[in-house]
Amino acid sequence: MKPVLLIHPCDTEILARLHAASFADLWSAEWIARLMAQPGTYAYLAGGEAGGFVLARVAGDEAEILTLAVVPAARRRGVGTVLLQAAAERAHLMGAKTVFLEVAQANEAAKALYIRLGFTEIARRRGYYRDQSGNKGDAIILNVKLPLN
Numbered sequence: 633m634k635p636v637l638l639i640h641p642c643d644t645e646i647l648a649r650l651h652a653a654s655f656a657d658l659w660s661a662e663w664i665a666r667l668m669a670q671p672g673t674y675a676y677l678a679g680g681e682a683g684g685f686v687l688a689r690v691a692g693d694e695a696e697i698l699t700l701a702v703v704p705a706a707r708r709r710g711v712g713t714v715l716l717q718a719a720a721e722r723a724h725l726m727g728a729k730t731v732f733l734e735v736a737q738a739n740e741a742a743k744a745l746y747i748r749l750g751f752t753e754i755a756r757r758r759g760y761y762r763d764q765s766g767n768k769g770d771a772i773i774l775n776v777k778l779p780l781n
């Protein structure tokens with residue numbers, strides 16, 4: 633599945649719906665459009681509304697994954713992997729030497745995906761997240777050098 637690059641704030645309704653299918657905190661189409669209007673920010677969409685997207689930003693020699701989401705029905709088919717690889721490849725072309733992201737300690741699926749792509753833990757924010765039951769959990773900061781292996 634080849635991801636489609638979105639540089640300008642278009643198709644943000646689709647991205648907002650994909651985000652809502654994966655996360656409890658809503659990111660509106662307007663909010664995503666505002667993020668995408670910032671310099672160095674881009675998204676990749678794979679599989680349209682039935683797939684997933686990644687939103688990333690490059691600033692200087694660092695890139696950050698702002699969000700990544702694959703709809704539940706399309707998971708474990710490599711969509712998350714191709715999205716992250718595409719985002720990392722573009723970040724490298726834009727001059728980034730490393731990619732950072734943040735993940736909840738409890739998010740086993742995402743952690744497994746990131747570790748498989750070579751990300752390693754560099755820092756931890758204790759008690760940064762609160763789950764739907766109100767329990768606190770750590771946020772883990774991961775990074776990887778570019779290009780990905």
Ligand SMILES: CC(C)(COP(=O)(O)OP(=O)(O)OC[C@H]1O[C@@H](n2cnc3c(N)ncnc32)[C@H](O)[C@@H]1OP(=O)(O)O)[C@@H](O)C(=O)NCCC(=O)NCCS
Binds near residue numbers: 700712736741748
């Ligand atoms: C995390 C997420 C993006 C992964 O997307 P995906 O398309 O299912 O990922 P892939 O199919 O590319 O998975 C690649 C590898 O990651 C690991 N992985 C992915 N999901 C996993 C799970 N539920 N449990 C264990 N390992 C998992 C596996 O090693 C997998 O390879 P395999 O299927 O050959 O075993 C998806 O689960 C999702 O959208 N989750 C909700 C939103 C989210 O948590 N986003 C990340 C926020 S930091």
